[in-house]
Amino acid sequence: MDPISTQQPIPVRDLLPALLLMTFLLLAVYLVQFDNGAISQSGSFLHELMHDGRHLLGVPCH
Structure with a gap:
């Protein structure tokens, strides 16, 4: 049997x-x-906190 055809979907x-x-x-x-x-x-x-998070991630904000 082909192993791909025997796989079941994840609930x-x-x-x-x-x-x-x-x-x-x-x-x-x-x-x-x-x-x-x-x-x-x-x-x-x-x-x-969000402003500092932008700077931490390198996202320009101003």
């Missing part, structure tokens, strides 16, 4: 932790790189 419940982690990481990348204060206006600490 969604086994992929759920990886999908949740990927969603969280994409949200974090958005907040750090593209937010520019739209969400992080609620306080100066969060704004400065």
